[in-house]
Amino acid sequence: MxxxxxxxxxxxxxxxxxLVTLHYENRVVFIALIQAxxxxxxxxxxxxxxxxxQAxxxxHHVIQAAATKQKLHVPSLAETKMIEKE
Known part of the structure; x- marks a missing residue:
């Protein structure tokens, strides 16, 4: 006996x-879940x-206003240069 x-x-x-170990592991996993x-x-x-x-x-109006404010324009062919890969 x-x-x-x-x-x-x-x-x-x-x-x-x-039981105590599983309870502790459960608590750790639950805390990780809450944080996630x-x-x-x-x-x-x-x-x-x-x-x-992004919207x-x-x-288009915001872009146009910013371009006008910064005095930007579409480049002409004379201002465009082609760069070829060697």
């Missing part, structure tokens, strides 16, 4: 240790901002 009690005690301690979700939300917000900026700078 004494050997059986020792065996049961060892099994209970081992299962308790396994937060990063995902942050990236979605940044993507939305970039899409708005703003893609507007």
């Amino acid at each position: 004494n050997k059986l009690n020792v065996l049961l005690l060892v099994l209970v301690v081992a299962s308790a240790f396994a 979700q937060q990063d995902g939300h942050r990236l979605e917000e940044e993507h939305a901002v970039l899409i708005l900026e 703003k700078f893609g507007n």
